[in-house]
Amino acid sequence: xxxxxxPLLQVRDIRKTYGAxxxxxxxxxxxxxxxVIGIVxxxxxxxxxxxxxxxGHLAPDEGEILFDTRxxxxxDTLKMSEPERxxxxxxxxxxxxxxxxxxxxxxxxxxxxxxxxxxxxGARHYGNIREQAIDWLDRVEIAEDRVDDRPGAFSGGMQxxxxxxxxxxxxxxxxxxxxPTGGLDVSVQARLLDLLRGLVREMGLSAIIVTHDLxxxxxxxxxxxxxxxxxxxxxxxxxxxxxxxxxGYTQLLVSSVxxx
Amino acid sequence: MTxxxxxxxxxxxxxxxxxxxTKRMIRRAILKGVAIPGYQVPFASREMPxxxxxxxGGVQVxxxxxxxxxxxxxxxxxxxxxxxxxxxxxxxERTAGVxxxxxxxxxxxxxxxxxxxxxxxxxxxxxxxxxxxxxxxxFLEPRETETRKMHxxxxxxxxxxxxxxxxxxxxxxxxxxAYPVKVEGRYVMxxxxxxxxxxxxxxxxxxxxxxxxxxxxxxxxxxxxxxMSLDFEDHPFNPSKADHPCALCGAENTYxxxxxxxxxxxxxxxxxxxxxxxxxxxxxxxGAQSAPFTEAAE
Numbered sequence: 001x002x003x004x005x006x007p008l009l010q011v012r013d014i015r016k017t018y019g020a021x022x023x024x025x026x027x028x029x030x031x032x033x034x035x036v037i038g039i040v041x042x043x044x045x046x047x048x049x050x051x052x053x054x055x056g057h058l059a060p061d062e063g064e065i066l067f068d069t070r071x072x073x074x075x076d077t078l079k080m081s082e083p084e085r086x087x088x089x090x091x092x093x094x095x096x097x098x099x100x101x102x103x104x105x106x107x108x109x110x111x112x113x114x115x116x117x118x119x120x121x122g123a124r125h126y127g128n129i130r131e132q133a134i135d136w137l138d139r140v141e142i143a144e145d146r147v148d149d150r151p152g153a154f155s156g157g158m159q160x161x162x163x164x165x166x167x168x169x170x171x172x173x174x175x176x177x178x179x180p181t182g183g184l185d186v187s188v189q190a191r192l193l194d195l196l197r198g199l200v201r202e203m204g205l206s207a208i209i210v211t212h213d214l215x216x217x218x219x220x221x222x223x224x225x226x227x228x229x230x231x232x233x234x235x236x237x238x239x240x241x242x243x244x245x246x247x248g249y250t251q252l253l254v255s256s257v258x259x260x
Numbered sequence: 261m262t263x264x265x266x267x268x269x270x271x272x273x274x275x276x277x278x279x280x281x282t283k284r285m286i287r288r289a290i291l292k293g294v295a296i297p298g299y300q301v302p303f304a305s306r307e308m309p310x311x312x313x314x315x316x317g318g319v320q321v322x323x324x325x326x327x328x329x330x331x332x333x334x335x336x337x338x339x340x341x342x343x344x345x346x347x348x349x350x351x352x353e354r355t356a357g358v359x360x361x362x363x364x365x366x367x368x369x370x371x372x373x374x375x376x377x378x379x380x381x382x383x384x385x386x387x388x389x390x391x392x393x394x395x396x397x398x399f400l401e402p403r404e405t406e407t408r409k410m411h412x413x414x415x416x417x418x419x420x421x422x423x424x425x426x427x428x429x430x431x432x433x434x435x436x437x438a439y440p441v442k443v444e445g446r447y448v449m450x451x452x453x454x455x456x457x458x459x460x461x462x463x464x465x466x467x468x469x470x471x472x473x474x475x476x477x478x479x480x481x482x483x484x485x486x487x488m489s490l491d492f493e494d495h496p497f498n499p500s501k502a503d504h505p506c507a508l509c510g511a512e513n514t515y516x517x518x519x520x521x522x523x524x525x526x527x528x529x530x531x532x533x534x535x536x537x538x539x540x541x542x543x544x545x546x547g548a549q550s551a552p553f554t555e556a557a558e
Binding site: 082083086090105107108109111112115116117119120121122124125126127129130147148 | 400413415417418420421424425427428429492493494495
């Protein structure tokens with residue numbers, strides 16, 4: 001793989017505190033196009049805080065998040081105006097929630113859920129919107145005849161796949177995922193991971209995946225950051241970190257995985 | 261003259277019920293609404309002597325617009341003689357002492373619930389709508405903080421999701437009333453629950469004011485504003501109506517009420533605008549079910 005010249009996302013000294021408590025601090029990393037970074041850590045280690053800061057849902061107290069926009073090159077997303085940032089959130093960015101219900105409109109059919117982002121960026125041709133929605137349902141292995149069903153009629157795994165389709169339909173370049181496989185049983189998890197891996201490779205997506213499941217990052221992530229108490233304690237290539245953990249907490253984490 | 265009318269000429273009520281400071285506050289909201297067509301202006305809605313849902317917003321806007329020289333018409337679903345119309349008309353007869361009329365052409369201020377009069381409006385008239393829910397995005401996005409942001413940032417993709425759902429489920433845009441419109445290419449607005457048949461007539465020489473009392477919002481469509489009904493390129497907006505002529509006056513281009521006549525499927529279609537229908541009948545137009553004795557009487 002050739003090294004691209006500019007990173008897609010550059011994160012510099014991000015710090016977010018909740019009063020005296022640290023959410024996350026001193027986070028630095030670069031994300032290159034086509035690269036997947038995993039963030040692991042226990043509950044309360046600050047990984048979701050970090051993800052929400054990066055995705056613009058929370059305002060960090062300090063730091064810079066530089067995103068390589070299509071139009072103007074590198075731009076600090078924290079200094080962008082709100083319309084600009086929300087536009088990014090609808091076009092170049094995508095956010096996959098842990099709970100599909102947070103990311104879907106439960107009162108709207110599957111086709112409408114997928115079509116919403118298209119309509120949000122100006123699509124006004126019903127036939128084309130529907131065609132794309134069906135195409136995307138097919139890509140996430142949801143049958144065409146379910147296009148008019150509401151997400152409430154779907155299983156948990158299907159809801160999660162629908163959420164992914166809804167997010168990827170506008171061809172984003174950066175996907176934020178918060179525990180995408182949480183709450184799914186193992187066989188459904190495996191299928192979802194397989195699907196995600198295929199889509200990430202096929203579309204050349206960059207992704208930041210927050211999870212506590214080491215198997216997920218082993219499968220999906222190129223690089224790994226381990227967080228503890230708001231700090232990044234170890235970072236490196238996924239296989240390297242998992243096979244030869246250096247930090248005490250990483251060693252604990254790796255050794256805690258149940259072997260079947 | 262005024263002494264024999266209760267509430268007028270005494271200290272019982274100020275002209276048109278509301279005190280002058282309140283009317284001033286409402287007029288300021290109206291002016292702001294006119295300056296920003298389609299934008300929902302918050303205002304401090306007052307308690308009115310009628311229940312919410314009976315037109316408390318419209319009544320306040322009317323009260324703020326009325327002058328003693330005005331002639332008021334009140335319609336409810338197009339009719340001058342229904343409870344809501346009669347009670348509001350009486351209310352202003354008592355508290356403002358203004359003249360009232362049932363003829364669209366004679367009125368200077370018309371308060372309406374759910375219809376635009378069939379007779380074309382003129383530039384010296386004001387049309388006041390009673391609005392139950394001013395927020396067109398309400399049922400798609402329940403958070404008011406979020407919908408205000410969406411209006412502010414012009415993020416209206418969600419409105420089309422509703423129309424998409426209509427087509428997906430019914431094969432056509434099935435929304436028949438409160439059909440969302442875009443005013444002057446900027447704000448998406450709920451035109452109150454008028455039938456979509458009336459939407460094309462939102463582009464009018466008259467000033468149109470919308471008052472939502474419970475929701476405390478006023479908005480406006482200034483005269484000759486561009487009002488576009490939202491649609492899809494391959495499913496264009498269609499201002500549909502029942503495919504019948506009026507059974508009383510024979511009009512073929514008016515919005516019709518369906519009246520059930522018996523329990524054997526009998527029904528008739530009549531103009532919902534009673535003034536328009538009566539005027540046409542007085543001019544000699546007849547429909548299929550016009551009463552025969554009126555012809556005999558002539």
